[in-house]
Amino acid sequence: MTGAPVKRYTLFRVFKYAVYLLLTCNVYAFFTENHAAAGAVFAHGLQFGKLIEAYNDSIDTLSWVLLLLVFELETFVLSDDKIRGWVKWSLNAVSAFCYLFILYSFYGYVAEMASLTHLLPLQQSACDLASQGGWLLAVGQDDYVPLTANNCAALADAHVLRQGGIQVLATVDTWNEIKWLAATDVVNAAAWVLVVVILAFDVWLQLRNELSDSMMRYSQVIKVLLYSTLMLCAIYWGINGSFLDFWDAFLWLVAFFFIEMNLFEWQAETSAE
Known part of the structure; x- marks a missing residue:
């Protein structure tokens, strides 16, 4: 036992x-x-x-x-x-x-x-920023992808904001x-x-x-x-x-x-x- x-x-x-x-x-x-x-x-x-x-x-x-x-x-x-x-x-x-x-x-x-x-409105379109290079698209917390001509087109009708101090943007919902x-x-x-x-x-x-x-x-x-x-x-x-x-x-x-x-x-x- x-x-x-x-x-x-x-x-x-x-x-x-x-x-x-x-x-x-x-x-x-x-x-x-x-x-x-x-x-x-x-x-x-x-x-x-x-x-x-x-x-x-x-x-x-x-x-x-x-x-x-x-x-x-x-x-x-x-x-x-x-x-x-x-x-x-x-x-x-x-x-x-x-x-x-x-x-x-x-x-x-x-x-x-x-x-x-500290989120700011974009001064240019997302695709204009994509053409400059160096910008990131936030798709989640600590999850980023490069902003490109392909994914920027999906942001055309969305309300997009950028984070102050760094080159990161995302939709308001994100x-x-x-x-x-x-x-x-x-x-x-x-x-x-x-x-x-x-x-x-x-x-x-x-x-x-x-x-x-x-x-x-x-x-x-x-x-x-x-x-x-x-x-x-x-x-x-x-x-x-x-x-x-x-x-x-x-x-x-x-x-x-x-x-x-x-x-x-x-x-x-x-x-x-």
């Missing part, structure tokens, strides 16, 4: 770490997507100040993967007596590094959304879709920041043996609301965004479900003792 629970526990751990591995692979997937978009939008050179805006998805995902590993070490892998001295300071240093880039990525999402408020997706990015990033702040506070209390059952319940209520918001963002991406955005959001929810389980079991063990 003892073999079945052990086998289920082993399968559970394999599944958990498979999810973590998939999230690590998503870093490369987002880098590829961001690099292609940055090469199109910043064809004349990418300034350092625009780096976070161009690669915000990949930088954000890498920071989150590192932070996820820190939480896994704190809540499951390492025993309480091991999180002392240089181990504790090392984990705190990695966490601080991740929080810095997560907040910076959040700024990148806000900056991207703000840039979409800009509206991109704005909603950018706003979803901001809401999603803000909700995740609040989740990890609360989770880090829970871990800090637990290490001090001060995470009571009542505190745990209040924390769970708030996080349920935040996780529900994140689920709605994932669903919106699944309907209107890219599959990669939806898949990444879904995996992160699963991954932090594991962290929450780790914390729940950790707190239950401490209470029993």
